[in-house]
Amino acid sequence: MKRHLISAADLSRDDAVLILDTAEEMARVADRPIKKLPTLRGRTVVNLFFEDSTRTRISFEAAAKRLSADVINFSAKGSSVSKGESLKDTALTLEAMGADAVVIRHHASGAPYRLANSGWIDGAVVNAGDGTHEHPTQALLDAFTMRRRLVGPDAGLGKDLSGRRITIVGDVLHSRVARSNVHLLTTLGAEVTLVAPPTLVPVGVESWPCEVSYDLDQVLPKSDAVMMLRVQRERMNAAFFPTEREYARRYGLDADRMAKMPEHAVVMHPGPMNRGMEITAEVADSVRCTAVEQVANGVSTRMAVLYLLLGGSEPAVATNHARTEENK
Amino acid sequence: MSKILIRGAKVLGGEPQDVLVDGETIAEVGTGLGAEGAQVIEADGKILLPGLVDLHTHLREPGREDSETVLTGTRAAASGGYTAVFAMANTFPVADTAGVVEQVWRLGKEHGYCDVQPIGAVTVGLEGKQLSELGAMHDSAAGVTVFSDDGKCVDDAVIMRRALEYVKAFGGVVAQHAQEPRLTEGAQMNEGVVSAELGLGGWPAVAEESVIARDVLLAEHVGSRVHICHLSTAGSVEIVRWAKSRGIDVTAEVTPHHLLLTDELVRSYNPVYKVNPPLRTERDVLALREALADGTIDIVATDHAPHPHEDKDCEWAAAAMGMVGLETALSVVQHTMVETGLLDWAGVAERMSFKPARIGSLAGHGRPIAPGEPANLTLVDSAYRGVVDPAGFASRSRNTPYEGRELPGRVTHTFLRGRATVVDGKLA
Amino acid sequence: MDAVIPPPEPARAVLEAPDIARVLTRIAHEIDERAKGADDVVLLGIPTRGVFLAHRLAAKLEQITGRTMPVGSLDITMYRDDLRMRPARALARTEIPGEGIDGRLVVLVDDVLFSGRTIRAALDALNDIGRPRAVQLAVLVDRGHRELPIRADYVGKNLPTSLRETVKVQLTEEDGRDSVLLGTRATASADGQ
Numbered sequence: 001m002k003r004h005l006i007s008a009a010d011l012s013r014d015d016a017v018l019i020l021d022t023a024e025e026m027a028r029v030a031d032r033p034i035k036k037l038p039t040l041r042g043r044t045v046v047n048l049f050f051e052d053s054t055r056t057r058i059s060f061e062a063a064a065k066r067l068s069a070d071v072i073n074f075s076a077k078g079s080s081v082s083k084g085e086s087l088k089d090t091a092l093t094l095e096a097m098g099a100d101a102v103v104i105r106h107h108a109s110g111a112p113y114r115l116a117n118s119g120w121i122d123g124a125v126v127n128a129g130d131g132t133h134e135h136p137t138q139a140l141l142d143a144f145t146m147r148r149r150l151v152g153p154d155a156g157l158g159k160d161l162s163g164r165r166i167t168i169v170g171d172v173l174h175s176r177v178a179r180s181n182v183h184l185l186t187t188l189g190a191e192v193t194l195v196a197p198p199t200l201v202p203v204g205v206e207s208w209p210c211e212v213s214y215d216l217d218q219v220l221p222k223s224d225a226v227m228m229l230r231v232q233r234e235r236m237n238a239a240f241f242p243t244e245r246e247y248a249r250r251y252g253l254d255a256d257r258m259a260k261m262p263e264h265a266v267v268m269h270p271g272p273m274n275r276g277m278e279i280t281a282e283v284a285d286s287v288r289c290t291a292v293e294q295v296a297n298g299v300s301t302r303m304a305v306l307y308l309l310l311g312g313s314e315p316a317v318a319t320n321h322a323r324t325e326e327n328k
Numbered sequence: 329m330s331k332i333l334i335r336g337a338k339v340l341g342g343e344p345q346d347v348l349v350d351g352e353t354i355a356e357v358g359t360g361l362g363a364e365g366a367q368v369i370e371a372d373g374k375i376l377l378p379g380l381v382d383l384h385t386h387l388r389e390p391g392r393e394d395s396e397t398v399l400t401g402t403r404a405a406a407s408g409g410y411t412a413v414f415a416m417a418n419t420f421p422v423a424d425t426a427g428v429v430e431q432v433w434r435l436g437k438e439h440g441y442c443d444v445q446p447i448g449a450v451t452v453g454l455e456g457k458q459l460s461e462l463g464a465m466h467d468s469a470a471g472v473t474v475f476s477d478d479g480k481c482v483d484d485a486v487i488m489r490r491a492l493e494y495v496k497a498f499g500g501v502v503a504q505h506a507q508e509p510r511l512t513e514g515a516q517m518n519e520g521v522v523s524a525e526l527g528l529g530g531w532p533a534v535a536e537e538s539v540i541a542r543d544v545l546l547a548e549h550v551g552s553r554v555h556i557c558h559l560s561t562a563g564s565v566e567i568v569r570w571a572k573s574r575g576i577d578v579t580a581e582v583t584p585h586h587l588l589l590t591d592e593l594v595r596s597y598n599p600v601y602k603v604n605p606p607l608r609t610e611r612d613v614l615a616l617r618e619a620l621a622d623g624t625i626d627i628v629a630t631d632h633a634p635h636p637h638e639d640k641d642c643e644w645a646a647a648a649m650g651m652v653g654l655e656t657a658l659s660v661v662q663h664t665m666v667e668t669g670l671l672d673w674a675g676v677a678e679r680m681s682f683k684p685a686r687i688g689s690l691a692g693h694g695r696p697i698a699p700g701e702p703a704n705l706t707l708v709d710s711a712y713r714g715v716v717d718p719a720g721f722a723s724r725s726r727n728t729p730y731e732g733r734e735l736p737g738r739v740t741h742t743f744l745r746g747r748a749t750v751v752d753g754k755l756a
Numbered sequence: 757m758d759a760v761i762p763p764p765e766p767a768r769a770v771l772e773a774p775d776i777a778r779v780l781t782r783i784a785h786e787i788d789e790r791a792k793g794a795d796d797v798v799l800l801g802i803p804t805r806g807v808f809l810a811h812r813l814a815a816k817l818e819q820i821t822g823r824t825m826p827v828g829s830l831d832i833t834m835y836r837d838d839l840r841m842r843p844a845r846a847l848a849r850t851e852i853p854g855e856g857i858d859g860r861l862v863v864l865v866d867d868v869l870f871s872g873r874t875i876r877a878a879l880d881a882l883n884d885i886g887r888p889r890a891v892q893l894a895v896l897v898d899r900g901h902r903e904l905p906i907r908a909d910y911v912g913k914n915l916p917t918s919l920r921e922t923v924k925v926q927l928t929e930e931d932g933r934d935s936v937l938l939g940t941r942a943t944a945s946a947d948g949q
Binding site (some may be wrong): 020021022028032033034036037038039067120307308309310311312313314315 | 762830834835839840842843844845847848849850866880883884
């Protein structure tokens with residue numbers, strides 16, 4: 001049986017809650033004198049990174065190591081991958097080395113899906129971000145962070161995010177974080193609103209289970225959590241918005257805007273932050289901003305994912321990739 | 329030369345008739361024809377069509393012989409019922425000189441499976457900057473009449489205008505690959521609901537439609553004719569319909585895959601579905617079928633685009649665009665147009681033989697099945713049902729989107745000027 | 757733990773609610789005696805039913821000693837040696853009382869002692885949490901068939917069984933009633949207790 005985490009859309013509500021509950025138990029391990037569990041002893045997890053992302057890689061590395069797995073970091077930089085070795089040959093190499101799981105970050109959307117479904121490898125594939133497609137573990141850690149903050153670490157166990165209003169702001173078009181979050185948060189019962197300049201909202205967004213707004217100020221008072229996406233300055237050159245200053249003025253989160261949010265509402269950011277662009281330093285450093293917490297929660301969440309995918313003879317999380325090959 | 333009697337064939341899908349071929353030409357068409365001295369082929373109610381003509385084939389030779397050669401490509405063409413193919417110019421070197429087009433033309437002649445009519449590049453190196461020696465290619469032994477930068481769009485309006493004007497001198501036609509380059513930078517698939525979900529760069533319909541709109545207006549302005557390659561959107565259909573209603577001399581083609589497949593298939597991230605122009609939506613597919621039926625779209629052209637396995641056995645973004653199509657085209661057309669009641673077999677003959685030959689000014693092909701005409705014929709077992717198995721392809725490449733799919737119809741015999749190139753479904 | 761395969765024959769109750777209450781009272785007294793007032797005892801139940809038993813024992817010990825008894829839970833899932841033989845499963849809560857376990861007498865509490873593998877895992881888990889002065893084991897039922905050199909310090913009932921039999925403990929907190937059921941299963945397997 002295949003066992004992969006490619007898209008947040010593959011997770012049912014119960015799967016997602018199980019992952020969050022498991023992450024909650026994993027988080028408690030971090031408070032112990034010995035932060036290590038023997039659970040994945042003898043298993044090999046490969047971090048296959050075709051794209052630089054030290055943050056995500058060390059998060060997965062810490063998660064795998066806390067579960068006693070052997071970790072191999074395979075970076076495309078400086079390896080034969082950058083000299084034209086194909087994804088397939090890399091996959092076959094990892095397979096020959098006996099990888100039980102491959103955590104893959106790739107600049108091409110769909111590369112993890114290909115890896116999982118091509119028959120090149122037997123191990124579990126975990127998508128650690130593919131192109132502008134998805135980043136499901138980021139969405140899980142975001143949901144985990146929200147549940148902890150909005151419901152409570154203990155009170156949240158077994159619960160989803162029903163009725164919570166989540167606003168995602170920024171470059172939705174190029175954001176794998178946004179795509180995964182829309183899927184997952186909706187599955188968990190939250191109401192999602194995307195806020196962005198129209199140029200940064202994908203054509204076809206009308207099929208997504210969320211609202212779209214171009215006006216941040218209108219949405220803020222009705223938000224339980226506001227997730228600010230990183231906006232790359234290069235987008236300006238492709239005419240997605242006129243200037244950084246105008247972007248920050250219309251879509252950046254500063255203290256005045258934060259004051260419009262309800263008392264309990266939190267500010268989230270997947271990092272790395274562009275201070276002064278989508279978020280001011282004042283907001284980034286405020287107690288309402290969960291950016292640092294999200295990093296810590298990332299390890300617990302990824303431990304939960306690795307445990308549930310690798311901890312047994314078959315995964316506890318049902319993932320089904322039997323997507324239609326036929327179009328009728 | 330020998331005689332062949334094809335007995336009991338439904339000529340263009342009509343009543344069963346006998347067709348007697350003598351040498352390179354059709355000698356007689358009728359019932360109860362005598363078989364003296366002739367090899368008899370019992371057609372048994374199969375459909376007899378004029379040899380198919382493909383206005384849009386990539387034979388890859390010279391330069392990419394790892395994906396296809398003139399030999400393997402023409403064998404694939406014969407297998408699919410074709411007796412003539414137009415070979416696109418995007419080879420290495422580009423077919424932008426008389427020397428290259430003559431080489432391709434000669435290779436087709438030598439191999440003898442299917443006539444090969446080279447298409448000349450509109451601009452040097454397909455770079456869209458300087459006109460190729462269009463006249464020299466026309467005057468060469470290859471007698472080029474169709475010019476295209478296919479694979480790339482002639483996006484400079486001035487170059488396009490000049491090309492349209494220039495080829496009038498010798499009755500040529502420019503076949504435009506309509507793709508606005510800036511709107512399709514990084515484009516990976518049709519822009520819409522599916523691309524939004526998959527996070528693949530969107531290829532908007534407007535990138536095709538805006539170029540077609542411009543080019544039909546240019547053709548009207550300079551009084552030239554223009555041919556639109558692989559139309560893929562409902563909007564493009566509307567523009568061509570409007571242009572024709574104004575009397576603009578425009579013709580258009582659609583590929584078999586755009587008549588059947590949609591962008592939903594891309595959800596598999598399987599690069600076998602990666603093609604230029606991209607697979608569109610069901611709404612587009614239905615509009616294209618309707619347009620092909622009502623004549624807005626004139627012809628079916630395969631855009632047969634072979635690629636070696638390694639160019640498809642990879643992640644989507646790294647994969648090459650294109651699908652092979654010569655060996656499945658007629659089956660897909662039967663499936664999408666004939667069996668849906670949109671076209672009869674005479675209509676298929678018009679769109680896959682008569683009209684493409686006329687657009688390409690190709691003598692000796694796309695002729696009626698009548699005494700005195702060249703014996704370019706295709707016999708089709710339309711009752712056949714089979715699952716597509718690329719292992720059996722004559723093409724050097726296997727990048728078909730139909731693997732494992734059941735499709736109707738099978739070419740049992742192909743005759744090129746009276747000589748069988750396919751017998752009982754096998755290459756002769 | 758409870759057997760997963762339902763017995764093909766109707767199960768027979770070997771302990772009913774009053775019996776369970778009585779043996780728990782006895783175990784509480786034994787703990788009090790052997791731990792000499794039980795002033796450094798920490799009760800850790802092994803989920804699921806061991807936790808309920810630990811809380812019941814704590815309540816009885818509080819009646820006996822008049823002091824609050826630290827009680828918690830110890831999930832051993834991630835320490836099991838049969839993880840790869842079954843699907844990955846949800847984790848239960850590990851709740852160590854505020855006093856911690858360092859230098860204390862930890863009494864592990866479980867419902868059924870069978871192969872001993874659960875207790876082996878529990879000892880490993882304890883090792884990662886702290887260093888108790890001593891570890892003891894209390895079980896409601898000891899059904900034999902040990903696969904490891906492990907024995908219980910406090911046993912509610914010794915129940916000689918064959919491997920074809922199943923022992924199922926039901927507790928009000930989880931199952932709506934208190935009882936210990938002895939049944940039969942179609943195929944013997946040694947991985948469950």
